[in-house]
Amino acid sequence: MTDLRLEAVSKRYGERDETAAIALQEIDLTVRDGEFFTLVGPSGCGKTTTLRTIAGFEELTAGSVHFDGTEMTGVAPEDRDVGVVFQSYALFPHMTVAENVGYGLRFRAPPAGTDADDRITELLELVDLPELGDREPGQLSGGQQQRVALARALAPAPDLLLLDEPMSALDAQLRESLRRQLTEIQSELGITTVYVTHDQAEALAISDRVAVMNDGQVEQVATPQTLYQEPATRFVAEFIGDNNVFQGAVRATEASVQSDGGTVHDQHEEATVAVGTETFTLPAVPNGTDRVTFCVRPGALSQSADRNRIPVTVETSEFLGETVRVTGRWNGRPIVLQLETVPERDELTVGFDPAAVHVIETE
Amino acid sequence: MLYLPVGVVFQNAIIDEGVLTLDAFSDVLTDPFYVGIFAEWVADPLAIGSHLGAVAGWLAAVSISLSIEYPVPGVGLPVPWLGIDTPAVRGGLFGFTAYQAALSTIASVALGLPAAYILANYEFRGRRTIRSLTILPFVLPGIMVAVGFYAMFAQGGTLNSVLGVVGLGPYSFIEWNPLAIVIVAHAFYNAPLVARITVAAWESVDIRAVETARSLGASDRRAFLDIVVPQLLPAVLTGALLTFIFTFMTFPIVLALGGLQLATVEVWIYDRVQRLAYTEAATLAVLETMLSLGLTYAYLRYESAQTGLSRAASPPPKRPLFPDLRTALSPRRLAIVGYGVVALIVFVGPMLSLVIGSVTDSSGLTLDHYQFLLNRQLDGESFQTLPAIAIRNSLLFGLGTLAIAVPMGVVISVLTARAGRVGTIVDTLAMVPLAVSGVVFGIGLLQGLVFGISLPGGWRLQVTGTVAIVVAHAVAAYPFVTRNVSPLLSNLDPAMVESARALGATRYRALRDVELPLVASGIVAGAAFAFAISIGEFSSTVILASGTDSYTMPVAVERYLGRRSGPAIAMGTVLLAITAASFIVVDRVGGRFEQ
Numbered sequence: 001m002t003d004l005r006l007e008a009v010s011k012r013y014g015e016r017d018e019t020a021a022i023a024l025q026e027i028d029l030t031v032r033d034g035e036f037f038t039l040v041g042p043s044g045c046g047k048t049t050t051l052r053t054i055a056g057f058e059e060l061t062a063g064s065v066h067f068d069g070t071e072m073t074g075v076a077p078e079d080r081d082v083g084v085v086f087q088s089y090a091l092f093p094h095m096t097v098a099e100n101v102g103y104g105l106r107f108r109a110p111p112a113g114t115d116a117d118d119r120i121t122e123l124l125e126l127v128d129l130p131e132l133g134d135r136e137p138g139q140l141s142g143g144q145q146q147r148v149a150l151a152r153a154l155a156p157a158p159d160l161l162l163l164d165e166p167m168s169a170l171d172a173q174l175r176e177s178l179r180r181q182l183t184e185i186q187s188e189l190g191i192t193t194v195y196v197t198h199d200q201a202e203a204l205a206i207s208d209r210v211a212v213m214n215d216g217q218v219e220q221v222a223t224p225q226t227l228y229q230e231p232a233t234r235f236v237a238e239f240i241g242d243n244n245v246f247q248g249a250v251r252a253t254e255a256s257v258q259s260d261g262g263t264v265h266d267q268h269e270e271a272t273v274a275v276g277t278e279t280f281t282l283p284a285v286p287n288g289t290d291r292v293t294f295c296v297r298p299g300a301l302s303q304s305a306d307r308n309r310i311p312v313t314v315e316t317s318e319f320l321g322e323t324v325r326v327t328g329r330w331n332g333r334p335i336v337l338q339l340e341t342v343p344e345r346d347e348l349t350v351g352f353d354p355a356a357v358h359v360i361e362t363e
Numbered sequence: 364m365l366y367l368p369v370g371v372v373f374q375n376a377i378i379d380e381g382v383l384t385l386d387a388f389s390d391v392l393t394d395p396f397y398v399g400i401f402a403e404w405v406a407d408p409l410a411i412g413s414h415l416g417a418v419a420g421w422l423a424a425v426s427i428s429l430s431i432e433y434p435v436p437g438v439g440l441p442v443p444w445l446g447i448d449t450p451a452v453r454g455g456l457f458g459f460t461a462y463q464a465a466l467s468t469i470a471s472v473a474l475g476l477p478a479a480y481i482l483a484n485y486e487f488r489g490r491r492t493i494r495s496l497t498i499l500p501f502v503l504p505g506i507m508v509a510v511g512f513y514a515m516f517a518q519g520g521t522l523n524s525v526l527g528v529v530g531l532g533p534y535s536f537i538e539w540n541p542l543a544i545v546i547v548a549h550a551f552y553n554a555p556l557v558a559r560i561t562v563a564a565w566e567s568v569d570i571r572a573v574e575t576a577r578s579l580g581a582s583d584r585r586a587f588l589d590i591v592v593p594q595l596l597p598a599v600l601t602g603a604l605l606t607f608i609f610t611f612m613t614f615p616i617v618l619a620l621g622g623l624q625l626a627t628v629e630v631w632i633y634d635r636v637q638r639l640a641y642t643e644a645a646t647l648a649v650l651e652t653m654l655s656l657g658l659t660y661a662y663l664r665y666e667s668a669q670t671g672l673s674r675a676a677s678p679p680p681k682r683p684l685f686p687d688l689r690t691a692l693s694p695r696r697l698a699i700v701g702y703g704v705v706a707l708i709v710f711v712g713p714m715l716s717l718v719i720g721s722v723t724d725s726s727g728l729t730l731d732h733y734q735f736l737l738n739r740q741l742d743g744e745s746f747q748t749l750p751a752i753a754i755r756n757s758l759l760f761g762l763g764t765l766a767i768a769v770p771m772g773v774v775i776s777v778l779t780a781r782a783g784r785v786g787t788i789v790d791t792l793a794m795v796p797l798a799v800s801g802v803v804f805g806i807g808l809l810q811g812l813v814f815g816i817s818l819p820g821g822w823r824l825q826v827t828g829t830v831a832i833v834v835a836h837a838v839a840a841y842p843f844v845t846r847n848v849s850p851l852l853s854n855l856d857p858a859m860v861e862s863a864r865a866l867g868a869t870r871y872r873a874l875r876d877v878e879l880p881l882v883a884s885g886i887v888a889g890a891a892f893a894f895a896i897s898i899g900e901f902s903s904t905v906i907l908a909s910g911t912d913s914y915t916m917p918v919a920v921e922r923y924l925g926r927r928s929g930p931a932i933a934m935g936t937v938l939l940a941i942t943a944a945s946f947i948v949v950d951r952v953g954g955r956f957e958q
Contacts, residue, residue, distance in 0.1 A: 078866075086862065088856050091864045107872075149862075153866075
């Protein structure tokens with residue numbers, strides 16, 4: 001199989017510098033062999049452009065793409081051995097389903113031991129559409145078309161599978177079942193996969209690792225769990241799941257830093273930080289820190305916690321079954337809570353444990 | 364290929380014996396024969412006071428009266444007549460051309476809108492067929508339509524035969540009011556265009572928006588006025604503007620039905636060319652081209668300001684036209700029936716008259732007219748116009764046109780499908796042939812390529828009349844290829860080509876396997892249009908073929924028409940048969956010509 005490396009990949013549209021739109025800015029990424037890797041971010045962040053540079057549809061302004069250590073600059077899309085599934089599926093309307101699936105086999109031999117017809121049958125079975133080979137694409141439902149597109153991309157046994165928002169045109173239930181089917185097929189085949197989505201929940205649910213992109217740059221690459229618990233930037237903290245992000249000035253530092261032999265030992269157990277008129281107790285921050293940006297997940301804010309308590313004016317409550325998502329305000333700042341029951345009063349007091357705080361940035 | 368001939372015409376108009384001069388223009392612009400009262404304005408532009416005084420005096424002399432008239436001679440049918448009595452205005456040649464174009468536009472819109480209403484709102488047998496038949500006028504040769512109208516309205520025409528049954532007539536309609544016949548013939552051409560564009564707009568109206576207006580308190584009528592009409596208006600204006608452009612440049616219909624008595628600019632240019640007055644012709648041609656280019660520019664600006672028509676998610680529902688007898692007798696349904704009769708007379712009458720006229724004469728059924736054509740072919744002298752040669756030339760030129768126009772049209776489609784400024788510019792330039800009349804183009808080719816152009820180094824660029832005719836046809840025809848291929852090409856999902864390439868197809872293979880099969884129907888339809896355009900092209904052919912044996916069927920029709928109408932009508936019927944065949948091809952492969 002294949003690993004994939006992007007080195008300082010930049011993409012600029014337009015000729016002149018002052019009008020050039022920067023699509024990608026020095027992207028470095030490594031996708032490991034067999035990994036399910038997702039690019040996630042808001043629209044216009046450059047995730048699709050990144051995928052298209054991997055497929056060879058976009059020429060790079062600078063940087064390079066490597067498959068298994070081989071530089072792919074100047075290699076035409078048809079010579080890259082990648083399978084691509086687009087948001088629009090892009091099935092060929094003038095060919096049957098079987099002809100669509102078999103199209104890549106006109107140019108690349110099917111895996112050893114099979115002929116083209118066997119391979120088409122095999123792939124249609126893999127995506128659970130064994131009977132539909134003779135149909136026209138127009139006769140299929142959206143979900144079926146999506147699976148045909150996947151079968152078509154996989155038929156020539158590509159080194160790399162690239163999926164560009166393949167689920168976004170489908171309804172929520174279908175999306176979930178297809179997502180499960182996709183991850184099963186992916187792990188069964190062990191094919192290196194790059195998946196593009198704007199849906200952070202989808203990214204967390206299906207990926208081995210996720211790259212969060214914003215404004216043509218990679219904000220963080222991590223496993224879904226790390227991304228959720230330890231966002232590296234304010235953007236990631238706010239983009240991935242609900243979050244309460246605060247910024248404050250460090251007020252009290254109790255102990256000093258002992259330095260022995262170049263290693264810095266941070267002695268602080270806790271720090272006191274002023275946010276507006278309130279002061280919070282946070283985990284220790286490095287000495288000399290003036291300001292700190294930190295976040296507290298809604299689930300960590302509870303009415304029973306006895307530290308860092310703040311009054312919240314309730315604005316909306318959404319009943320989600322197991323939990324209730326409550327939005328409100330504290331000192332004019334938006335606050336998101338996750339409670340077990342719909343609050344009965346408009347005013348709540350909630351608190352959080354310093355251990356539940358994740359510090360994003362210090363300066 | 365397009366710009367060279369136009370450039371030659373321009374050069375001819377401003378260069379007199381090697382000297383750059385605008386004399387030819389000032390001669391035309393100050394001659395009341397051409398520009399009417401505006402000649403004074405051009406001659407003395409600073410005398411604004413006296414010009415304004417003249418306008419005020421004219422306005423004061425306008426009187427409006429209402430009286431009972433008996434407009435049909437010999438029939439005591441009283442009609443309230445709104446008389447608008449205006450003092451005579453000398454509009455000159457250009458004024459008259461604009462005047463008949465304006466009347467033709469009004470007639471086309473008046474005839475086209477009811478058709479659009481019926482086609483967009485009612486379901487009935489044959490609706491789809493009629494809707495697709497609205498593209499027919501584009502492939503009908505103008506001279507053939509003119510002969511059809513002649514066969515219907517002439518002294519011995521079918522209309523007089525029908526009236527004779529009830530003891531009326533015969534009337535000489537054409538001599539009595541040739542302008543009216545010309546205008547109806549123009550409506551024959553352009554009303555379907557207006558109807559087609561309007562139906563497309565009507566069907567793109569989202570009925571949910573109308574329902575929203577109703578739920579907000581608008582009456583049926585108000586909702587129509589507030590929601591539907593504003594969405595139809597741009598389409599109607601587009602149709603009207605195009606009609607005005609086309610009828611401003613009208614040529615074969617006026618030439619055949621009105622002659623020099625009703626000369627428009629185009630007919631006069633043709634006449635000047637026949638009399639070898641090339642400088643005057645070129646000057647007129649440049650003026651006409653500037654006017655029509657201006658109009659076309661206005662049209663393109665207007666069109667691009669419109670948002671594209673997409674089919675609405677929920678188009679208005681269609682009611683059955685005649686669900687039961689009671690509804691069928693309601694005033695609205697009766698009005699529709701009445702319109703249907705008028706439409707039948709205007710659209711089917713001339714074509715039917717053409718066929719009937721070709722097999723009848725004053726004594727009844729006869730094959731004499733075809734016999735004449737056959738005899739002419741067998742016994743005719745080589746200087747005479749021989750039918751078989753006309754048919755052969757038409758078919759050969761048609762094939763030649765295909766060979767040039769199809770590749771050219773496809774290449775232009777591919778270029779315009781690319782996004783960005785280049786695409787837009789190419790698209791606009793590619794539509795310019797619509798604004799340059801065939802006569803002007805013919806003169807350019809004649810004076811440029813056929814008479815020859817001296818090139819540096821003693822070379823001379825010169826082509827034969829035949830080649831020039833094919834070039835002229837190809838230029839007239841390729842926009843139809845482009846207009847058929849471009850929508851298919853721009854609807855192609857670019858991800859489709861990218862999918863093919865990711866699967867291992869080269870760019871060329873992807874073009875062959877994916878793009879071409881998907882636009883093939885557009886290419887075939889465009890080719891059929893191109894062929895039909897070539898078969899029917901009259902304006903530039905008649906100039907390039909004059910005095911040679913490169914005449915085509917339409918030219919032959921016109922030459923016969925000058926002497927005896929019967930053979931012309933028979934020749935027109937042959938033309939109709941061949942044109943109909945290429946239309947059937949267009950229909951089979953789902954051709955289109957939106958706007």
